[in-house]
Amino acid sequence: MSETTSKGDKTLRSGGRKTLSIGRDTGTVRQSFSGGRSKSVVVEKKRRRVLTPGERGDGHQESAAPAPARPAAPSPAPHQPAPPRPRAETPAPAAPSGRGRSGMVLKTLTEEERGARMQALADARVREAEERQRAEEDARRRAEEEERLAKERAEAQRRKEEEEARKATEAETRRRAEEAARKRLGEEEKAAGRPAPQQPAATGTTEEAPKEIRAVVRPKRPDAAKPAKKTAGGAERRRGRLTVTNALEDADRERSLASIRRKREKEKRQQSGFSPSGEKIIRDVTIPEAISVQELANRMAERAVDVIRLLMKQGTMVKITDILDADTAQLVAEEMGHNVRRVAASDVEEGLFGEPDADEDMHQRPPVVTIMGHVDHGKTSLLDAIREANVVSGEAGGITQHIGAYQVEKNGQKITFIDTPGHAAFTAMRARGAQATDIVILVVAADDGVMPQTIEAINHARAAEVPIIVAINKIDKPEADPNRVKTELLQHEVITESMSGETLEVEVSALKRQNLDGLLEAVLLQSELLDLKANADRSAEGIVIEAELDKGRGPVATVLVQRGTLNAGDILVAGSEWGRARALIDDHGEQVKEAGPSMPVEVLGFQGTPSAGDRVAVVENEQRAREISEYRQRVKREKHAARQTGQRGSLEQMMNQLQTEGTSNVPLVIKGDVQGSVEAIVGALEKISTEEVRANIMHAGVGGITESDITLAAASGAMVIGFNVRANKQAREAAERDGVDIRYYNIIYDLTDDVKAAMSGLLSPERRETFIGNAEILEVFNITKVGKVAGCRVTEGKVERGAGVRLIRDNVVVHEGKLSTLKRFKDEVREVPGGQECGMAFENYQDMRVGDVIECYRVEEVARTL
Ligand code: GDP
Ligand code: MG
Numbered sequence: 001m002s003e004t005t006s007k008g009d010k011t012l013r014s015g016g017r018k019t020l021s022i023g024r025d026t027g028t029v030r031q032s033f034s035g036g037r038s039k040s041v042v043v044e045k046k047r048r049r050v051l052t053p054g055e056r057g058d059g060h061q062e063s064a065a066p067a068p069a070r071p072a073a074p075s076p077a078p079h080q081p082a083p084p085r086p087r088a089e090t091p092a093p094a095a096p097s098g099r100g101r102s103g104m105v106l107k108t109l110t111e112e113e114r115g116a117r118m119q120a121l122a123d124a125r126v127r128e129a130e131e132r133q134r135a136e137e138d139a140r141r142r143a144e145e146e147e148r149l150a151k152e153r154a155e156a157q158r159r160k161e162e163e164e165a166r167k168a169t170e171a172e173t174r175r176r177a178e179e180a181a182r183k184r185l186g187e188e189e190k191a192a193g194r195p196a197p198q199q200p201a202a203t204g205t206t207e208e209a210p211k212e213i214r215a216v217v218r219p220k221r222p223d224a225a226k227p228a229k230k231t232a233g234g235a236e237r238r239r240g241r242l243t244v245t246n247a248l249e250d251a252d253r254e255r256s257l258a259s260i261r262r263k264r265e266k267e268k269r270q271q272s273g274f275s276p277s278g279e280k281i282i283r284d285v286t287i288p289e290a291i292s293v294q295e296l297a298n299r300m301a302e303r304a305v306d307v308i309r310l311l312m313k314q315g316t317m318v319k320i321t322d323i324l325d326a327d328t329a330q331l332v333a334e335e336m337g338h339n340v341r342r343v344a345a346s347d348v349e350e351g352l353f354g355e356p357d358a359d360e361d362m363h364q365r366p367p368v369v370t371i372m373g374h375v376d377h378g379k380t381s382l383l384d385a386i387r388e389a390n391v392v393s394g395e396a397g398g399i400t401q402h403i404g405a406y407q408v409e410k411n412g413q414k415i416t417f418i419d420t421p422g423h424a425a426f427t428a429m430r431a432r433g434a435q436a437t438d439i440v441i442l443v444v445a446a447d448d449g450v451m452p453q454t455i456e457a458i459n460h461a462r463a464a465e466v467p468i469i470v471a472i473n474k475i476d477k478p479e480a481d482p483n484r485v486k487t488e489l490l491q492h493e494v495i496t497e498s499m500s501g502e503t504l505e506v507e508v509s510a511l512k513r514q515n516l517d518g519l520l521e522a523v524l525l526q527s528e529l530l531d532l533k534a535n536a537d538r539s540a541e542g543i544v545i546e547a548e549l550d551k552g553r554g555p556v557a558t559v560l561v562q563r564g565t566l567n568a569g570d571i572l573v574a575g576s577e578w579g580r581a582r583a584l585i586d587d588h589g590e591q592v593k594e595a596g597p598s599m600p601v602e603v604l605g606f607q608g609t610p611s612a613g614d615r616v617a618v619v620e621n622e623q624r625a626r627e628i629s630e631y632r633q634r635v636k637r638e639k640h641a642a643r644q645t646g647q648r649g650s651l652e653q654m655m656n657q658l659q660t661e662g663t664s665n666v667p668l669v670i671k672g673d674v675q676g677s678v679e680a681i682v683g684a685l686e687k688i689s690t691e692e693v694r695a696n697i698m699h700a701g702v703g704g705i706t707e708s709d710i711t712l713a714a715a716s717g718a719m720v721i722g723f724n725v726r727a728n729k730q731a732r733e734a735a736e737r738d739g740v741d742i743r744y745y746n747i748i749y750d751l752t753d754d755v756k757a758a759m760s761g762l763l764s765p766e767r768r769e770t771f772i773g774n775a776e777i778l779e780v781f782n783i784t785k786v787g788k789v790a791g792c793r794v795t796e797g798k799v800e801r802g803a804g805v806r807l808i809r810d811n812v813v814v815h816e817g818k819l820s821t822l823k824r825f826k827d828e829v830r831e832v833p834g835g836q837e838c839g840m841a842f843e844n845y846q847d848m849r850v851g852d853v854i855e856c857y858r859v860e861e862v863a864r865t866l
Contacts, residue, residue, distance in 0.1 A: 138166075285333045286341045287326050288631070294320045296329050300338050307332055352573065352617045352628065357535035357563070365534040365597040366407065366414035367527035368436060368560065371471075372457035373443030374450075378473040381510035382443055383419055386520070404546040404558035405600030406587040410520040415527075416560070416598045418545055435464060436543045436560055439526050441519070442494075443471045446480035446507070450488035452701055456708060458492050459699040463716055467530070469504045469522050470496055476509040534597035539618040540566035544574050544610045545600065555579070555606040559595075559616050566595045566618065571625050572603065575614030576632035578625035579606030666755065667718035669709050670700040671725050673812045677748070678702055681723055684752045695755060704811020705742060707734045714738040721751060724813045726806075726855065729796070732771075744769065746816060772856040773797025773834065780848055781839075788846045789821065792854060793837045799856045800831045805840075806855040807848055814852070818843045 266281065285299045293311075297304035297320075304320045310332055311318050318324070324332070330340045371379045387406055405418045418436060440461040444454055461468050470489065472482045486496050486505065495501020504522045508515045540561050547557035557574060559566065566572075568591075570581045582605030586592045595601040607629075610616075619625045668685070672678035678700050685695040698716050699709065705720055705727035711734065713720045720727070720735070720742045727735060727742055735742050745751040775792035783789055792799075801822040807815040822829055823839040832838040840854060848854075 280337060283338050284341055285338045286343055287329045287333065288343055289326050290323045290634075291326070291329050292321055292323050293318055296324060296332060300333055300336055302336055306336070310335055352619070353541055353615065355538075357538065361535040361537060362533035363536060365532050365536075366416050366599075367438045367523060367530070367532055368416045368418060368598055369439045369441055369523055370418045370437040371441045371443060372461065373471075373473075374445070374448070374453040374457075377443045377445040377448060377451070377454075378510045379443050382441075382471065382473060382508070383417060385510045385513050386417065386516055387419075403585065403587050403589075403600060403602045405560055407599065408520070410517070410524060413524055414598070415520060415523055416600060418560070418600075435466070436545065436562075437464070437466055438530060438532055439523060440466050440468050441471050441523070442468050443473050444485045444489070445474045446472050446482050446485055447474055447477045449481075449484050450492065452703065455492055455701060456699060456712075458494055460708075460712055463698055463712065467503075467526055468494060469506065469519070469526055470494065471519055472505060472507045473510055475507045476512045476514065482507050532598075534563045536563075536565050536596045538564040540564035540570065540595070540616070541618070542566065542616040544612055544614040544616060546612045547574075547606075547610045547614075549609045553604055555604075555609040557603050557606055557610050557616075558600055559603050560600045561595045561597055563597055564618070565597075566601065566603075568593050570618045571620075571622055572606070572616055573619055573625050573628045574606065574610035574616040576629050576636055577606050577608040577610040577614075578619075578622075578629040579603075580622070581605050666694065667696045667698050667713075667716045668755075669698050669713045669716075669718050669720045671705045671709060671720070671722050672700075672702060673724035675702050677723055680748055681721070681751060684748055685755060688752055688756045704728055705731045707731045710734040710738060710740050710742075713740045719743065721745065723748070723751065726808050726811050726813060728811055744813075746813065770858045771797065772803055772858055773799050774856070775799050775832075775838070775840065775854045777848055777850055777852045777854065778837070780850060786821075787841065788848060789823075789839050789841045790848045790852075790854065791837065792840055794832050794834045795853075796834060797856070798831050798833045799838065799840070799854070800858075801829070803856045803858050805842070806857070807842070807845070808853045808855055809849065809851075815842065815845050815847070817845055 281301060283300055285296075287296070287299075291299075293307050294304050297307045300307075308318055308320065311328075316328075326342055330342060333340045371383055373379050386408055403419075405416060407414050407416050409415075440457070442454065442457055442461070444450060458468065470485075472485050474480055475482060486499055489496060489503075490499060494503050496503045496505040498505060504526055506515060506519045506522050508519055510516075541563045542559045542561040545558040545560050547555065550556045555577070559572075559574070566581065566584065568581050568584050572579055572581055581603050583603075584592050584595055585602040585604070586595070587600060592601065619628065670678060670681055670685075672681060682697055682700050685697065689695050696718075698718050699712055701709075704725050705722050707728075707730045709720055710727075710731050712718070714734075718740075720740060722742060722744045724746050726744070732742075734740070743751075743754070745754075773794055774796040775794045777790045777792050779791040781789045781791060799822065801819055803819075805817060805819050806813050819840055820843040821839065821841040822832065824832060824836070829838070842848070
């Protein structure tokens with residue numbers, strides 16, 4: 001199917017509007033398949049038809065799909081000929097695609113049936129015509145009335161008015177023929193007597209017959225409004241749908257019995273959700289920017305085969321799994337007679353979050369607290385101490401289940417602690433655009449003072465604009481020196497109360513359980529200042545704090561509810577996963593029915609495992625949940641694919657973006673080998689900052705680039721600069737995953753030049769560095785005449801001769817240069833793949849040590865085009 005396919009694919013991609021318009025006539029398309037086989041396909045056009053009484057649509061049955069699916073057609077037979085006139089007119093002015101098609105019921109009637117019916121109805125016809133007229137008159141009057149009536153108007157009142165209307169009609173018509181009186185009698189007895197003359201022809205439709213008549217005469221009856229009411233919701237969904245009432249409202253159109261019957265049947269079927277008779281159901285098909293053939297078929301409730309066939313007729317060969325663009329999908333859907341609603345893919349997410357709450361609905365909610373600080377300063381100890389001393393509902397001593405967050409109670413007020421200490425988790429959440437935390441408790445050990453991760457934590461909290469409460473820990477230790485901590489914090493612009501600043505500080509001992517109450521009181525005080533509020537009376541939104549795949553229970557996510565109330569049984573979307581909350585489990589391991597704002601609960605019932613930091617929202621139904629998760633999974637895949645093909649965010653892209661957005665801050669995270677160089681870089685960058693553009697240094701520190709630097713950069717849209725330092729493996733992976741650009745420099749001027757050039761929009765040739773591989777030094781040999789040779793194992797990627805190499809010790813670059821030797825056993829080789837051992841020596845450098853890493857990279861100069 002070579003030719004046809006490639007042509008078709010092209011068409012699909014470019015929209016394919018032209019190719020898809022089916023010719024009017026029947027024709028034959030010849031298709032060649034691989035292996036020289038070929039096949040003729042008869043192309044038929046399924047057309048909407050406008051039937052005139054003479055035509056009746058007979059002879060159109062060859063139509064591919066719908067034809068065999070019309071066994072139900074005989075049942076409408078008895079009443080069908082009644083309104084000969086309107087049929088031709090009805091479909092035309094109505095919704096184009098839908099109405100005409102319903103006329104197709106007629107065509108399966110045999111001559112015999114029709115004749116019989118004609119006969120049977122011959123005498124009834126005159127009377128019916130009159131009835132109809134009267135019915136219409138009444139209906140019109142009622143329609144006008146109904147327009148005035150509010151929907152919610154009580155049924156009783158409507159009944160009363162209609163009764164009056166009916167009486168008026170009666171008075172008017174009483175003088176008329178007995179026929180009229182007889183008819184009304186018939187109606188009031190629910191058409192008990194009347195259908196009789198019509199029945200002979202209707203084999204097996206006796207049950208339906210009376211209904212039909214009622215359908216027409218019903219408008220006269222007091223309960224006439226019922227059908228309209230019943231379909232009110234549906235009418236909104238399916239704009240084209242016709243109900244008895246609105247059909248009759250359509251002032252000067254006369255409905256036929258049969259057409260009304262068809263409508264009613266259609267409604268019935270739509271309510272039951274399927275079409276046993278196979279009669280065409282016109283659906284509103286929502287078409288996103290891209291849709292698979294399968295999904296399109298599903299949404300139209302057509303067979304995928306028919307979709308494929310239709311496309312095949314256009315010379316487009318598709319498989320069931322192929323993705324169609326929106327234009328193509330729309331044409332297919334329209335060809336199949338459905339109504340199309342186009343949506344942008346991202347529309348599926350619309351309204352998922354947001355909808356601000358009215359002030360009066362907002363009520364106080366507990367603060368959510370995260371504990372941060374340097375390693376070993378006592379974060380875990382403090383979390384445990386607080387939990388054990390203050391668990392809500394005083395389940396003292398009871399083993400509480402670890403669910404990633406817990407609540408404690410202090411002075412009758414609840415406080416939620418997120419039980420995953422560390423700023424990595426904190427910022428990872430913020431990187432996804434969700435802020436879980438209201439207050440950060442910064443733990444600083446009184447015997448150790450401010451350490452690198454203390455500073456990191458400060459910067460992370462500051463970037464998130466979350467207030468800090470300083471917990472000076474380990475005050476039980478004799479060498480504790482709280483004042484030193486406060487002074488050191490001053491240098492990082494954290495001014496505590498005792499230093500006449502605004503940051504609350506509390507001296508505690510996690511080990512001795514000292515002053516934990518003081519800490520909690522400080523939290524409550526801070527939260528009062530923040531005036532934290534949420535509306536509990538709405539559908540829930542929240543954030544995934546952690547999630548895992550539990551062997552027994554399936555995916556389990558700890559969700560912190562942020563607004564609204566989460567109920568068991570709710571349908572949730574979290575990131576690209578969805579699920580029905582089968583059970584909610586609180587921090588005591590007990591099942592609960594609901595969870596309000598700031599309450600953490602474990603949620604069971606997700607289809608897949610969401611990620612920490614994913615935002616959670618309750619949606620109205622499963623379909624919506626599926627749609628959103630499918631959309632997000634696709635976006636995720638596409639992003640991943642895009643990154644694989646090298647479209648990562650670069651400094652230039654970032655600058656371009658900044659310029660087009662008119663942003664004047666260039667966010668940077670800077671890591672350097674020694675304090676001196678970091679200070680020099682920060683100073684230099686501040687110097688080159690202009691009024692319009694300035695370097696916004698989110699964090700600057702000494703040491704290798706870590707995952708936490710990447711998460712901070714990702715959350716702030718920053719780029720990471722490594723000066724004589726390298727990113728460790730986790731950081732590299734995180735950068736790859738989050739699309740964070742890391743740039744390495746060893747000369748400050750290069751760095752400042754690049755940033756300056758980027759800021760002014762004039763970029764020097766881009767020096768693109770590609771990582772090739774890493775080798776770890778296992779042993780160092782001293783070989784006479786040659787000098788030192790490192791015996792290495794390639795741990796990542798591969799190692800190439802001629803490439804640039806760096807010697808890295810503890811993530812810091814100690815030497816940069818070229819290899820003089822690359823050997824496998826005795827032989828000089830070009831490259832050594834991962835996992836293998838080799839010997840390496842540097843040109844003019846001897847000081848390698850066991851444990852050092854040799855990084856191998858390639859540099860390309862890419863000329864910048866402006
Ligand atoms: P994390 O790394 O920040 O989570 O710190 P940990 O909670 O694991 O604590 C590190 C060490 O400090 C442990 O040996 C604790 O027993 C100890 N520690 C924590 N809090 C205190 C305290 O208030 N006083 C004393 N003396 N030791 C403490
Ligand atoms: Mg710990």
